[in-house]
Amino acid sequence: MARQDLRGKVAIVTGASSGVGWQAAVRLGEAGVKLCITARRVEALEQLRHALNEKGVECISVPGDVTVQADVEQVVRECVTHYGRVDLLVNDAAVQSYGLFSELPWEHLTRTFDVNVFGFMRFARAVLPHFKQQGSGHILNVQSMLSKGSAPLLSAYTASKHASLGWAQCLEMELVGTGIQVSNVLVPSVATNMFAHAPTMFGLAPKPVPPTYDPDVAARAVLQCALRPGRTVVPVFLGGRLLLWVNALLPKVGKAVMGRFGARMQMRDEPIDRPEGNLFRPVAQGVGPYGPVPPTPLWKRLSATAGLVALASGVVLGVAGLARAAR
Ligand SMILES: NC(=O)c1ccc[n+]([C@@H]2O[C@H](COP(=O)([O-])OP(=O)(O)OC[C@H]3O[C@@H](n4cnc5c(N)ncnc54)[C@H](OP(=O)(O)O)[C@@H]3O)[C@@H](O)[C@H]2O)c1
Numbered sequence: 001m002a003r004q005d006l007r008g009k010v011a012i013v014t015g016a017s018s019g020v021g022w023q024a025a026v027r028l029g030e031a032g033v034k035l036c037i038t039a040r041r042v043e044a045l046e047q048l049r050h051a052l053n054e055k056g057v058e059c060i061s062v063p064g065d066v067t068v069q070a071d072v073e074q075v076v077r078e079c080v081t082h083y084g085r086v087d088l089l090v091n092d093a094a095v096q097s098y099g100l101f102s103e104l105p106w107e108h109l110t111r112t113f114d115v116n117v118f119g120f121m122r123f124a125r126a127v128l129p130h131f132k133q134q135g136s137g138h139i140l141n142v143q144s145m146l147s148k149g150s151a152p153l154l155s156a157y158t159a160s161k162h163a164s165l166g167w168a169q170c171l172e173m174e175l176v177g178t179g180i181q182v183s184n185v186l187v188p189s190v191a192t193n194m195f196a197h198a199p200t201m202f203g204l205a206p207k208p209v210p211p212t213y214d215p216d217v218a219a220r221a222v223l224q225c226a227l228r229p230g231r232t233v234v235p236v237f238l239g240g241r242l243l244l245w246v247n248a249l250l251p252k253v254g255k256a257v258m259g260r261f262g263a264r265m266q267m268r269d270e271p272i273d274r275p276e277g278n279l280f281r282p283v284a285q286g287v288g289p290y291g292p293v294p295p296t297p298l299w300k301r302l303s304a305t306a307g308l309v310a311l312a313s314g315v316v317l318g319v320a321g322l323a324r325a326a327r
Contacts, residue, residue: 003227007032010083011226012075014066014123015093017044017282019192020142023219023289024090029057031223036079036086037061039093040282047287066093066119067111076126085134088226089127091120092142095279096157096194098266099201108199109156111279116160121167128180136179138229140222141168143184145240149247149254151209152262153202165232172230181229187218188239191295193286199277205270209262211239211296211304215289238305246312253311268293 015021017039025037029052045061052059062078064071079086094116097108124139131137146158147165172182189208192215200206221235234240247254
C-alpha cells in the first residue's frame with residue numbers, strides 16, 4: 001500500500017490513558033493526526049489531552065468502557081460530530097489477569113474476552129458504517145506476540161489475543177476491495193503500566209516475560225502501520241521475529257523453557273494483594289506510558305540474540321549434518 005499522508009486525518013485511540021495507547025496517541029499526534037482519545041479514567045485522558053494540545057495537536061477526550069455498547073457508540077458519535085469524520089481506529093485497550101487456568105475466577109476469563117476481543121469488535125462495528133460511507137478507513141489492532149505464542153499464567157489473555165488476531169485476519173479478507181484496511185501490530189513485552197494494575201492470584205507483583213522493550217517501540221510500529229496500512233507487523237527481532245522462528249523450528253525448546261521457568265519469569269519479589277486490579281473497574285495507579293518495570297538494557301538483548309542465533313544455527317547445522325550422514 002502506498003504511504004499515506006496522515007496530516008489532517010482523524011483517529012480514535014482506545015486505551016489511551018496508559019502504556020502503548022498513550023504513546024501511540026503521542027506519535028500519531030506528532031505526525032499531524034487529529035485525535036479522539038478514550039479509556040475509562042477521565043483525569044488521565046485529560047492529562048494526555050492537555051499535553052497534546054500544548055504540542056499543538058488537536059485532540060478531544062471521550063471517556064468510556066469498551067465493554068459498554070452505548071459508551072463505544074458515544075465515542076464514535078462525538079468524534080464524528082466534532083471532526084466530521086473518522087479515518088483510523090486504533091484498537092488498543094486490553095487487560096490481563098495472572099493465574100493458573102484452573103484457579104482463575106471464571107469472571108476473569110469472560111471479562112478478559114469482553115475487553116480484549118469484544119471491545120475490539122464493538123469499536124470496529126461502530127466505525128465500519130462511517131468507513132463504508134467514506135469508501136476508506138483503517139482498523140489498526142494492537143495485538144501481542146502472544147497472539148501467536150503462549151505463556152503460563154496468561155491463558156485467558158493469550159486465548160483472547162489469538163482470538164483477536166483471528167478475527168482481524170477474517171475481517172481483512174471480508175474488506176478486500178472496499179478501500180478499508182486492517183492492520184495488526186504484534187507487540188513484544190513492553191514496559192507499560194499493565195504490570196502496575198493487572199490482577200494476580202499469586203500475591204507477587206507481575207512483570208513481563210523478558211526481554212522487555214520501551215513502549216515507544218510499539219507506538220512507532222502503530223505509526224508505521226498508520227502510514228502504510230494493511231500489514232501485520234512484528235516490530236522487534238529478539239522478542240519478535242527470532243522468537244517466531246525459534247518456536248517454528250524448535251517448538252519443544254520454547255515449551256520446555258516456558259513450562260519450567262515461565263511462571264517465575266513473570267513475578268517480581270514484591271508482595272502485593274491485587275485480586276482484581278483494573279479488570280472490572282479502573283484504578284488510580286498506572287497513568288502514562290511507562291510502568292514499574294524498566295526495559296531490558298540493549299547489551300542484554302544483544303547478548304541474548306547472539307546466544308539464540310548460535311543455538312538455532314547449531315541445531316540447523318546439526319540436523320543438516322545428520323541428514324547428510326544418513327544418505
Ligand atoms: N505491556 C505489554 O508487555 C504488552 C505486550 C503485548 C501486547 N500488549 C498490548 O498492548 C496494548 C496496550 O497494553 P499496555 O501494555 O499499554 O497496557 P496498559 O498500560 O494497562 O493500558 C491498557 C489500557 O486499556 C484501558 N482499558 C482497560 N480496560 C478497559 C475497558 N474496560 N474499557 C476501556 N478501556 C480500558 C486502560 O485504561 P483505563 O483503566 O483508564 O480504562 C489503559 O488505557 C494491549 O492491547 C496489550 O494486549 C502489551
